[in-house]
Amino acid sequence: MAKDxxxxxxxxxxxxxxxxxxxxxxxxxxxxxxxxxxxxxxxVLGAPTIWTFELSNFYSGPLHAGGGLRAxxxxxxxxxIFVMRGSKKTAVTLDLISYFVLFFPFIFVILYHGIxxxxxxxxxxxxxxxxxGPPMYPAKTVIPVTAxxxxxxxxxxxxxxxxxxxxxxxx
Numbered sequence: 001m002a003k004d005x006x007x008x009x010x011x012x013x014x015x016x017x018x019x020x021x022x023x024x025x026x027x028x029x030x031x032x033x034x035x036x037x038x039x040x041x042x043x044v045l046g047a048p049t050i051w052t053f054e055l056s057n058f059y060s061g062p063l064h065a066g067g068g069l070r071a072x073x074x075x076x077x078x079x080x081i082f083v084m085r086g087s088k089k090t091a092v093t094l095d096l097i098s099y100f101v102l103f104f105p106f107i108f109v110i111l112y113h114g115i116x117x118x119x120x121x122x123x124x125x126x127x128x129x130x131x132x133g134p135p136m137y138p139a140k141t142v143i144p145v146t147a148x149x150x151x152x153x154x155x156x157x158x159x160x161x162x163x164x165x166x167x168x169x170x171x
Contacts, residue, residue, distance in 0.1 A: 006159050007171055013156035017069040020149055024066025031059040051132040058139050065146035069153060092161045099158055107151045114144035 038052040086094075120126075121137040128134050160171040 003163060003167070006163060010156040010159040010171065013152050017149065017153045017156070021066055021069040024062055024069070027059045027063040027066075031056060031063060034059065050130050051134070054128055054130055054132060054134060058134070061139060062142045062146070065142060066149075069146065069149050089165060092164050096158065096161050096165075099154060099161075103154050104151075107147055107154060111144055111147040111151060114140075114147050118144050 034052055034056050038049065038056070041052075042048040118137065118141045121140040126136040126140070128136055164170055
């Protein structure tokens, strides 16, 4: 595959990550309303609810996992203590090593167990432990979905880093 096709492929993945991250980010609105409602009912009316805690967990899980997709497509986080004295190529090389030693193994474990976790939840039509008892399988499905999305974003990052090492061109 030519360099331009790899770049186009990586940019397509970045677009997916950006789009899904933006989509997940909208969960902050109902989550904020829900938490404000709970604070009001608990502290002003003295009547806390059972369902708001669980529903806020259902919103915050995808919000944080999905929000990380957009962040990983848009920004780069680096621990400078290891790379501040080296060159940019040294930093990129260390990033690549980190992807293969830490990121990909971790994501594969989360993906593997997340799929099993979601399948078991769907197979039993799992509900919550509370008296409200909402279905858990949609929330548990978010785990493998976001793990997969993080995996493909990691692939995009590796492509961009390899191209940088080969050409010196930042994407």
